[in-house]
Amino acid sequence: MRAATWFERTDIQLRGLTPFVFTLLMVLASALPWHLPSFAPVTPAFTAMAIYYWSIYRPDKLPYAATFSLAMLLDLLTGTPLGLSALVYLLLQVILNTQRTFFHGKPFLVVWWGFSLVMPGVALVSWIIASLYFNALVPPMPFIIQAVLTILLYPLFAVVLSALHRHMIKDQ
Amino acid sequence: MRAYRGRALLLALPLKSLIQRFAFVLLVGAAITIMILSRAEPRLVDNLRGAVGDAATPILEFLSHPAASFASLVEQVDAALDVHAENARLEAQNAQLLKWQAVAAQISRENEELRQFLHVVPDPNASFTTARVISDSGGPFVRTVLINAGKKNNVRKGQAAITNEGLTGRVVSAGQHSARILLLTDLNSRIPVVVVSSRERAVLAGDNTPNPRLEFLAVDARVHVGNRIVTSGQGGIFPPGLPVGIVSSVSEERALVQPYVNWDRLEYVTVLDYTLPGFLPETKRAGRIGEFR
Numbered sequence: 001m002r003a004a005t006w007f008e009r010t011d012i013q014l015r016g017l018t019p020f021v022f023t024l025l026m027v028l029a030s031a032l033p034w035h036l037p038s039f040a041p042v043t044p045a046f047t048a049m050a051i052y053y054w055s056i057y058r059p060d061k062l063p064y065a066a067t068f069s070l071a072m073l074l075d076l077l078t079g080t081p082l083g084l085s086a087l088v089y090l091l092l093q094v095i096l097n098t099q100r101t102f103f104h105g106k107p108f109l110v111v112w113w114g115f116s117l118v119m120p121g122v123a124l125v126s127w128i129i130a131s132l133y134f135n136a137l138v139p140p141m142p143f144i145i146q147a148v149l150t151i152l153l154y155p156l157f158a159v160v161l162s163a164l165h166r167h168m169i170k171d172q
Numbered sequence: 173m174r175a176y177r178g179r180a181l182l183l184a185l186p187l188k189s190l191i192q193r194f195a196f197v198l199l200v201g202a203a204i205t206i207m208i209l210s211r212a213e214p215r216l217v218d219n220l221r222g223a224v225g226d227a228a229t230p231i232l233e234f235l236s237h238p239a240a241s242f243a244s245l246v247e248q249v250d251a252a253l254d255v256h257a258e259n260a261r262l263e264a265q266n267a268q269l270l271k272w273q274a275v276a277a278q279i280s281r282e283n284e285e286l287r288q289f290l291h292v293v294p295d296p297n298a299s300f301t302t303a304r305v306i307s308d309s310g311g312p313f314v315r316t317v318l319i320n321a322g323k324k325n326n327v328r329k330g331q332a333a334i335t336n337e338g339l340t341g342r343v344v345s346a347g348q349h350s351a352r353i354l355l356l357t358d359l360n361s362r363i364p365v366v367v368v369s370s371r372e373r374a375v376l377a378g379d380n381t382p383n384p385r386l387e388f389l390a391v392d393a394r395v396h397v398g399n400r401i402v403t404s405g406q407g408g409i410f411p412p413g414l415p416v417g418i419v420s421s422v423s424e425e426r427a428l429v430q431p432y433v434n435w436d437r438l439e440y441v442t443v444l445d446y447t448l449p450g451f452l453p454e455t456k457r458a459g460r461i462g463e464f465r
Contacts, residue, residue: 027266030310031228032236033317035243037436041380043310064192072206077232078309079316079352082217083207090200116448130313133211134359139380142312 015168019054019061022164023070026050031077041142044150046157047074048122051089052115053083053095056103058168067093081133088126092118108158116151123147194369218329222322225307229320230349240439244396247437278419287391301325302442306350313380315380316344319351319441326445327351331408333441338415339363339403340434340441353441356431357384360396365416366404370394373404376429382421383428395427411446 004012026046047070054062068093071086095118103111123143130138210217251258303321321327323346333340335352341355342363354361361378365386372393374386389395399419406413420430 022456028179028231028235030230031232031307031318032239032310033305033308033438034239034310035439036246038382040308040435041312041315045311062194064199068203071203077307077318078226078311078314078316079221080208080309080313081207081313083203084203084313086203087200087207090196090203092197115349119368123193126313129207135411136359136379138313138359142380149401162366 016061017037017043018068018164018168019050019058020066022063022161023047023050023054024073027074028076030074040047041151042145042155044153045119045122045146046059046150047089048092048119048150049073049154049157050161051093052096052118052154053158053165055093056100056111056114057165059093059097062093064090065092081130084126084129084133087129088122090157091123091125108155111158112151115154118149118157183242218345221345221352224348225345225352226322226347229306229318232318233304233320235303236306243416273460299326299445300439300442301327301445303327303351304440305438312380315361315439316341316353317353317355317441319353319443320349320444322347322349322351324348327443328445332403332410332414332444332446334444335438335441337419337434337435338434339410340438343411343443351443354444355435357382362387363410363416364404364406365401365410367393368393368400368402369396370399373406374403374427376401380434381431385394386419386429387426389427395422397422401429409446411444438461 024047029046030043034040051062051067067089068086071089072082074080074085075082085122099114123146127138127140127143262341296306301321302323303319305317306320307318309316319327319333327343327346329343329346332341333342339356341353341361343351343353344354348360356363356376356378357380358378359380360378362385363375363376366373370393372389372395374389376384377387378384386395386401386450397419401416401419403410403412403416405413415432416435417429417431419427421428
């Protein structure tokens with residue numbers, strides 16, 4: 001095996017940043033005004049999709065510290081109580097870290113089924129923390145609709161994510 | 173050599189997972205601490221939000237253009253579908269508005285004369301800044317938007333934000349080039365209002381649903397569906413008489429309000445700089461003890 005040139009090494013390192021950069025883009029997508037009818041409160045949890053995918057396939061490229069900082073940015077940009085998303089997504093990630101090998105080599109439907117199991121949990125925990133934080137019962141309906149929309153949109157994002165993933169591991 | 177490396181790996185792998193676990197516990201602790209801190213000392217977080225908002229403004233401005241054009245495409249298709257019905261409705265409305273225009277001109281002339289007779293102290297003129305909405309609270313937690321104008325454009329915490337339809341909310345934090353507006357539907361929004369027809373005062377309280385409710389109404393208050401709600405100007409932050417919405421439902425326990433603002437088309441908002449004469453600007457007021465600026 002010949003030694004990798006500087007260019008090749010940088011290239012591999014940049015490819016390794018893909019999960020972080022993609023999740024960052026998802027954070028920005030959540031913050032953007034889409035101006036769609038009644039969309040803002042139920043904007044799909046784009047970030048959750050990215051974290052789910054990368055936690056299963058490349059947890060080494062999306063360490064806890066990265067999830068934490070991306071979620072903090074999400075909270076700062078969207079005006080969510082600071083630390084809420086960080087807490088919820090760290091919990092999501094630690095659960096996935098124990099279960100991730102189960103999904104390896106499984107057909108897509110199984111991975112999607114897994115996502116449809118964790119998303120209601122994410123919504124429930126978020127709702128409980130938000131209600132505690134505001135010391136009031138936050139209307140639960142937007143949380144439920146958001147979870148359903150996120151689950152329905154997941155296959156679309158999975159296509160993009162797996163294409164990126166293939167591109168990332170090419171040459172490695 | 174090989175055996176050594178094997179042993180090192182044997183040691184390194186558990187060590188790595190130990191570090192990961194340690195990092196997890198540390199970060200979860202940090203998230204909880206920050207949440208409690210931000211609840212107890214909102215001021216600390218306000219500054220951070222302002223700074224992050226400022227830093228993200230150019231990126232969000234850039235990205236919000238395609239998002240807006242996507243939305244306008246959806247809107248255009250929507251509009252093209254019922255153009256005839258819309259036209260008929262607008263013609264009817266136009267005829268009615270022309271009639272009202274004549275009435276308004278006459279009333280405003282009369283109002284002017286009466287004011288002169290009575291030597292009414294004029295309300296201070298509000299100066300204003302119009303800015304674009306560059307970020308939305310994409311999620312179920314809060315109802316806020318970020319605009320691309322901040323302290324540099326005279327946007328300050330507490331000011332009222334309106335559109336041509338009516339009151340939108342108020343500025344809750346301002347960075348140099350960006351500011352966050354708490355919409356009047358947010359759980360934390362409280363706005364002093366008055367029912368136009370009966371002059372009943374109340375507080376419009378948001379609860380994250382599209383219809384905020386009227387609180388602190390008098391027990392015998394006369395409020396009916398269809399009554400107009402405007403700001404009362406109490407507290408001196410908001411100018412009085414800004415249109416807010418109409419009463420959409422009244423029951424034994426509560427009265428709900430349908431705001432005039434169309435939240436789906438919130439692209440630009442106008443921030444009013446309204447200071448009552450005799451009120452010192454915030455920077456010149458004496459701060460509370462232990463209060464930092």
